[in-house]
Amino acid sequence: MSVQQDKHNVSLEWIKDQLNGFADLIDRTLVAPFGQIDLLYIKSVADGQILSRNVITPFYEMENINAYHNYILTYPGTEEETTREKAIELLLSGYILLGLNDTFCFFDAMNREISGVNETSAESISQGPSDALTEDIAINLNMIRRRYQSTNLKMETMVIGDVSKTKVAILYDISRVDPNVLAELREKMNTLKVDILQAMGELEKFLSSDSLRILPKSIVTERPDRVVFNLSEGKVAIMLDTTGYAIVLPSIFNDFFTSMDDKIQLPIVGRFLKLLRIIGVCMTLWLPAIYVTLTAYNPEIIRVQVALLISGSRATVPYPSFVEVLLMLMMMEFLTEASLRLPKAIGPTATTVGGLILGQAATAAGLVGNIMIILVSAVAISNFLIPLNMMSLSIRVLKYIFLFAAAFLGLVGVVVCVVGFAMYLCNQRSFGQPYFRLFFLDNLGKKKGGEH
Amino acid sequence: MRRVLGGIGITLLLLLSGCDFKEIDLRIFVLAIGVDQGAEEGGFKISLKLAIPQGDVTKIDEKVQILTEESPNISEALRRMKSRVEKELDYSHCKSIVLGEAVARKDILHVMDWAVRRRDMQLILNFAIGRPEALQVLQVRPESERIPSNSLILAMSGQGTESPFISSVYSFQLMRNIYEKGIDPILPIIEAKGEKEFLINKIALLNNEKIKMVLTPNETRIYNLLSRPNLRTNLPAHSEGVMYQYYTERSSSHYKILTPEHGKATIRYHIKIKGILEESSSPDLVTHSMLEKIAVAGGKELEADVLALLTKIQASGLDPFGWGLHYGARHFNNDTEMEVWEGLYAGLDFQVKAEVNIKYSGLIQ
Incomplete structure (x- = not known):
């Protein structure tokens, strides 16, 4: 079992030299009637309780040094390694170096300061498991x-x-x-x-x-x-x-719109929820652009009643519609970011101040139209339908591209952008897989768990 | 290579001309145009009905402005009116053109041509004849109207009232019917009844340039019954001295042009109606056998009415139903078929068969 350590490679002196300046390096020698052992470990990463219970106490209860050596080797974490780098690595990760006669053992006494299993915070769902991955x-x-x-x-x-x-x-x-x-x-x-x-x-x-x-x-x-x-x-x-x-x-693209709820709910409900998310993405991407197009370039597309309504609500607005949209969208982004950073206790203040007062006051002052406020809220809300945060942020950025295209080129710009976006999506590959394919598995029935 | 092609494609797309940037609040929407005869011979009096949007939606109060300008031609009148308003006139939401009766009795081709030619006017705007003048029709503001000119739009499009007396004609249909051989255009007539009310229950039959004949409301209804499916109306039936009225839940009409080798060419109409009894002048119980009798009587009356209308139309020499087109589409002597049809037309015979089925007496006793 025991392997002769290469003295040229690993030596106590060499290790001590390497770890010079470690204030929490502990170096001890235990002496018993039948022999002695050297202990070397870093206090902050090694667990003192494990050390005293499993290493020190048995040492004084043993009859001779070989029995003790064999006892130490029975622990599953114990290692007998030879290289210098490995030895340093083990010590740094919380192992204890035991010098027995001429051999070295590394005893696993890692001290894990872990946070317990918490509930999910960013991807919470209404029914279903709520355990989140921990930091360990x-x-x-x-x-x-x-x-x-x-x-x-x-x-x-x-x-x-x-x-x-x-x-x-x-x-x-x-x-x-x-x-x-x-x-x-x-x-x-x-x-x-x-x-x-x-x-x-x-x-x-x-x-x-x-x-x-x-x-x-x-x-x-x-x-x-x-x-x-x-x-x-x-x-x-x-x-x-x-x-x-x-x-x-x-x-793939579709995966980002799958929530773990979908499988918990009834199939029709699950599909409906997914449809909602897709509609939400379309809305948050294109609504600002379409508003600009319809108010500044092509009011003939909408019904005359709506056209008159928008025209009326914009009667007092001094700026062109895309400035108006941009202003309100930026306001909304500030609000979202601010409420994210604020401490939980005063978080709701931001929403109240921003949402209620700003929206109300802006329309009352005639700086933005009523319909604009509805639109911006719809854009903000539908953006949060996306279950995964990374995609949600990407979509948030993408909508400005459409908005600028609409502001400078009208409906043609929006169409060009939509076509371009579709081309971009089709062109993407994720580790060789087509990014824009509908389902990840080709044949959904064959593999269990593949149901979307 | 692909990238280059994609780049070229996108550049070409971007070169497409879109519309101009013009904020919606800097446009003023023209909702209806009225064309009347001017004081000068050959001149036009153009009226525009402009919608003025309101800022406060909660306070419903429609605001309309009507501009009138006389000019020898339509374009000139519109350009002159531009300098009478502060915003750009936008015709994209113009939903109706009303022709004064005097214009319609003289020549509609000029106005129709202008309306179809102008690029910012949609081809789905409703053409109508205004009585006594287009301007008076534009000035009508019904009490129930909340959005300027909305009542005219709703009535003519069928979104609002489903009156059996109204038939609407889009400008593309009008143009098609004028230029197509074998079909003649019709136009609905809108009569202004004072300041608050209008009445649309007649249609005018036109030859390819002016009004030839005006149908009565009853004839208009029969015309609509023959020209479109599922007309919702009431029709009379007199049986055993009692007057009944039935509601047509479903209706359909088909015709065939029969040209036998010997004998007269015949148009055979087949009308099918599924109805519900709506009104009876006697309080007596209506049994199932009576329903059948009423249906037969109703069918007879309808046949007589239809036949009267068809002969009247034939006598005028017009073809609003497009029988000639129908004939031409089913004959392959392309060079001569229309001449043959013209020869046949005056001597046409009509057969009408109305199959009325009244399935419910309206009451459970």
Whole structure:
């Protein structure tokens, strides 16, 4: 069992030299009648209780040093490693170095300061599980394993970040995953060179190279059930220690409009909800542009009654309609951002002040039309129908492109933009998968869990 | 290569001319145009009905402005009117053109041509004849009207009232009927009854340029029954000294032009009506067998009315139903068919068969 340590490689002196300046480095020698051991560990990452219960107390109860050595080796986390780099890494992650006679052992006494399993905050649904992924990868993996009990669920781990040494786990169902995707992902992960990796978004950014892209190509989610659902569809999930989120890829456009509610509700209700979301996206994208087109270029499209209504509501407005729309949309963006940043206790104030007073006062003062206020609210509300935050933000930005096209070119501009947007969507690929395809799986019936 | 093609495509799309940038509140919408004869010979008196939008929607109060200008031609009159308002005149929402009766009795071609030719006027605006003058019709403001000129739009489009006496004619239809061989145009007549009311219950039959004949309200209804399906109206039936009125829930009419080798050419009309009894002058119980009798009597009366209308139209030499077109479409002697038809027309015979089915007496006793 015991392997002779290479004294040339790992020595206590060398390690101590490397860890010079660590105020929390503890170096002790325990002496018993039959022999002595050296203890070396970093206090802040090692758990003192585990140390005293599992390492120190047994030492004084043992009869000789070999029995103690064998006892230490029975722990599953114990390692006997040879290289210098590995030794430092283990110490930094909370292992305890035990010097027994001439050999070294690394005893797992990692101290995990974890946050417990919380409820989902960004992707909450009305019915269904409310557990969110935690910041500890072990708990996350536990949550996934519990929901996906199959031997096909494979996991690869790696460490990314020269300084942060972030643990990354790649999960996939070997029987369903597309090997090309996996190969491409591995290649990208291996070439990744960063110092600090702290957020899922960063990793996502590294994985997709195109810097001008506006649409997200992988889902960043905090819901374990979404991860499991996507694993069953043959996708790859990437989990990062200390983040609380998982990336799912390859993701197509349609995936961003799937909420976990859809499967909980009755099929017709689920489809209706999805339809609502799609209508919502169309509204939030095109409503401002269409308003500008209809008021400034082509009022003949709408009915005469509506035309007169808009004309009447705009009678006092001094600016052209696209300035009016832009002004109100910016106001709305400020409001959304402000209420996000405000502390929870005064959050509602922003909505009251902004929504009620601003809207009311702006129309009363004649700076914007009544219909404009309705429109801006509709745009704001329908934007929040999108279940995933990243897509929601992308759509929020995209609508300005349509607005500017409408302001400068009228209906022709809007049509050109819609055609261009459709072309752009069709042209996109997410890890080799067509981005704009309707469903991720070709034949929905064959694989369970593939129902949208 | 693809990228270049895409780029070229988008550039070409962007070169398309859209409309001009003009804010909606800087436009003033013309909702109806009236064309009357001017004081000078050959001149026009053009009236525009302009809608003035209100800022306060809660206070419903329609505001209308009517501009009138005389000129030897229509375009000139419109240009002159531009300098009488502060906003740009916008004709895109113009929904009706009313021709004064005097104009319609003289020549409608000029006005029709102008309305169809102008690019910013839609081809789906309603043409009508105004009595006594177009201006008077434009000035009518019904009490129930909330949006300027809305009553005219609603009445003529069939969105509002579903009167069996109204038939609307779009400008594209008018043009088509004028230029097409074998069909003659019609136009509804709008009569102004004072300041607050109008009456649309007659149609005028035109040859290709002016009014030839005006149908009575009853004839107008029969005309509508023959020219469109599911006309909702009441029709009379007299049976055993009692007067009944039935409501037509469903109606359809078809005709065939029969040209036997020997004998006269005949147009055979077949009208089917499904009705409900609506009114009876006697309080007696109406049984199922009586319903059948009433239906037969009603059918007879309808046949007589239809036949009278058809012969009247034939006597005038007009063809508002498009029988000639129908004949031409089913004969392949393309060079001569219309001449043949003209020869046949005066000697046409009519057969009318009305199949009335009254299925319900209206009461359960």
